[in-house]
Amino acid sequence: MSVRKVKSQQGISSIEVGARLLRAMTLEARPRMLRDLAAAAQMPAAKAHRYLVSFMRMGLVEQQSETGLYDLGGFALELGLSALARMEPVTLAAPALAELRDEIEQTVALAVWANQGATIVRWLGADTPVSASLRVGAVMPLTRSATGQVFLAFLPAETTSPYIKKELADNVRLGLNPTHRDQVEQLVTEIRHRSYALTSEFIPGIAGLAAPVFDHSGSLSMALVSLGYDKPFEASLPSITAATIRKAEQLSRRLGKPAGR
Amino acid sequence: MSVRKVKSQQGISSIEVGARLLRAMTLEARPRMLRDLAAAAQMPAAKAHRYLVSFMRMGLVEQQSETGLYDLGGFALELGLSALARMEPVTLAAPALAELRDEIEQTVALAVWANQGATIVRWLGADTPVSASLRVGAVMPLTRSATGQVFLAFLPAETTSPYIKKELADNVRLGLNPTHRDQVEQLVTEIRHRSYALTSEFIPGIAGLAAPVFDHSGSLSMALVSLGYDKPFEASLPSITAATIRKAEQLSRRLGKPAGR
DNA sequence: GGAGTTTATTACATTATATGCAATCGGTTA
DNA sequence: TAACCGATTGCATATAATGTAATAAACTCC
Numbered sequence: 209m210s211v212r213k214v215k216s217q218q219g220i221s222s223i224e225v226g227a228r229l230l231r232a233m234t235l236e237a238r239p240r241m242l243r244d245l246a247a248a249a250q251m252p253a254a255k256a257h258r259y260l261v262s263f264m265r266m267g268l269v270e271q272q273s274e275t276g277l278y279d280l281g282g283f284a285l286e287l288g289l290s291a292l293a294r295m296e297p298v299t300l301a302a303p304a305l306a307e308l309r310d311e312i313e314q315t316v317a318l319a320v321w322a323n324q325g326a327t328i329v330r331w332l333g334a335d336t337p338v339s340a341s342l343r344v345g346a347v348m349p350l351t352r353s354a355t356g357q358v359f360l361a362f363l364p365a366e367t368t369s370p371y372i373k374k375e376l377a378d379n380v381r382l383g384l385n386p387t388h389r390d391q392v393e394q395l396v397t398e399i400r401h402r403s404y405a406l407t408s409e410f411i412p413g414i415a416g417l418a419a420p421v422f423d424h425s426g427s428l429s430m431a432l433v434s435l436g437y438d439k440p441f442e443a444s445l446p447s448i449t450a451a452t453i454r455k456a457e458q459l460s461r462r463l464g465k466p467a468g469r
Numbered sequence: 470m471s472v473r474k475v476k477s478q479q480g481i482s483s484i485e486v487g488a489r490l491l492r493a494m495t496l497e498a499r500p501r502m503l504r505d506l507a508a509a510a511q512m513p514a515a516k517a518h519r520y521l522v523s524f525m526r527m528g529l530v531e532q533q534s535e536t537g538l539y540d541l542g543g544f545a546l547e548l549g550l551s552a553l554a555r556m557e558p559v560t561l562a563a564p565a566l567a568e569l570r571d572e573i574e575q576t577v578a579l580a581v582w583a584n585q586g587a588t589i590v591r592w593l594g595a596d597t598p599v600s601a602s603l604r605v606g607a608v609m610p611l612t613r614s615a616t617g618q619v620f621l622a623f624l625p626a627e628t629t630s631p632y633i634k635k636e637l638a639d640n641v642r643l644g645l646n647p648t649h650r651d652q653v654e655q656l657v658t659e660i661r662h663r664s665y666a667l668t669s670e671f672i673p674g675i676a677g678l679a680a681p682v683f684d685h686s687g688s689l690s691m692a693l694v695s696l697g698y699d700k701p702f703e704a705s706l707p708s709i710t711a712a713t714i715r716k717a718e719q720l721s722r723r724l725g726k727p728a729g730r
Numbered sequence: 731g732g733a734g735t736t737t738a739t740t741a742c743a744t745t746a747t748a749t750g751c752a753a754t755c756g757g758t759t760a
Numbered sequence: 761t762a763a764c765c766g767a768t769t770g771c772a773t774a775t776a777a778t779g780t781a782a783t784a785a786a787c788t789c790c
Contacts, residue, residue, distance in 0.1 A: 219523035222483035227527035262480035266488035288549005289584035291541040292606025
């Protein structure tokens with residue numbers, strides 16, 4: 209509703225021009241010449257200069273006294289840290305989770321690494337309810353659940369290895385797969401490549417798909433999970449996969465994940 | 470015009486108006502009403518609104534769809550992370566931080582003075598995870614956290630005193646210590662003498678140890694922090710203390726801290 | 731060491747737009 | 761339902777942003 213009106217809302221054009229310049233400054237993390245900044249923001253140097261003068265007055269930009277190059281200033285740092293300080297990944301993810309549920313019409317969940325394992329911290333059911341074994345607080349197995357596999361693939365090996373060892377032993381005892389490190393390695397390689405995990409082995413009849421969410425330092429922050437009865441789930445698998453990955457990537461960007469990678 | 474030109478350089482006044490609004494947003498780390506932001510930046514609400522419209526278009530500000538409150542947006546985060554990436558001391562400290570983590574096998578962190586307080590800017594977990602309240606972007610209390618205490622002890626009093634005042638009032642209200650300037654003075658003297666701060670009061674069950682890192686001018690640049698569950702942490706306290714202080718001193722030398730002192 | 735380049739900064743006339751005020755909208759309270 | 765509160769919009773006008781082009785300052789290359 210209000211989204212439609214965005215274009216008609218009256219704003220301050222100088223702010224939008226200035227923001228283009230700031231964005232140009234974030235593109236390369238080093239001091240730059242006026243000429244280059246102006247070119248990157250697509251404006252004449254004289255114009256860019258006047259904006260930089262005001263940015264400097266407000267501490268958003270600093271000019272090196274030696275070289276005359278322009279760089280981001282102290283207030284830019286404060287702005288970012290202030291934005292960072294109010295950011296709780298799980299809180300931020302809540303609306304995204306609801307959107308995903310509405311889009312794919314499946315049960316969705318959010319997991320973080322805590323409590324000695326991959327732990328479900330949010331849960332949103334679709335109209336068709338899923339097994340109760342997936343509840344908030346549940347710790348998911350690393351090798352056998354899609355959720356766990358994401359943590360297995362994207363967390364540092366030091367973090368997960370003690371748990372893998374224990375879990376493989378359990379798998380052997382219970383007659384489940386995988387049972388060897390080699391199998392785990394192969395699985396992990398595959399998941400890193402696809403950037404999502406999919407399995408229906410953990411809960412028979414239920415398929416689960418999990419995608420990683422990274423934070424500003426590029427390390428794994430959370431896993432975004434979709435699940436449902438395997439027949440209908442697999443029937444819409446392509447769109448579910450696409451939607452889940454897209455939402456996970458949106459969240460990663462929101463958390464300041466560095467570009468690329 | 471009879472008014473002498475105080476500002477010799479021509480700038481863009483809208484940028485300076487807008488920056489006032491952004492600064493108002495950093496003052497309190499939570500979503501705010503248009504009315505309050507306008508008041509804090511000393512401008513009519515109608516004016517502030519137009520600036521916010523453009524800030525939203527550029528991603529610097531976001532408006533919560535539920536409440537209509539305004540908050541800093543994703544681009545503000547990008548700006549800050551980009552500014553952070555260019556900070557020499559933080560870049561230099563990154564490898565030292567990892568070495569310290571490997572040496573003492575505890576969670577370690579790096580804090581700088583920004584965003585109105587002692588702010589965590591880097592974080593490296595050991596295998597045993599620690600409370601989530603310590604995350605990148607978190608602003609640590611000056612009087613109750615080891616990290617804050619280091620800034621309290623080694624930053625100039627003019628910088629910290631407004632925050633101390635507020636924090637002591639909060640402590641009184643919440644029934645916490647310290648509550649008086651005298652107690653703070655005693656604490657500060659002690660920390661200056663030992664050249665590190667140690668406490669487990671801020672997060673119950675978690676012990677934190679922070680050591681100062683000085684720059685070439687001899688002023689406090691960052692704090693190097695180690696933390697862990699209090700029992701195992703205190704068991705290895707002597708070696709953790711020694712290692713943390715040693716790394717902090719190495720970093721100080723790296724930053725050109727003058728000898729002696 | 732001086733002429734020629736490149737880059738940064740300033741001056742000015744002409745638009746474009748930021749501003750204040752008051753009206754309207756949309757939701758909540760009494 | 762009215763009264764209230766905060767958010768948003770319309771409008772006329774003062775103000776500020778813009779492009780162009782000139783000047784200054786720094787650097788290159790013989």
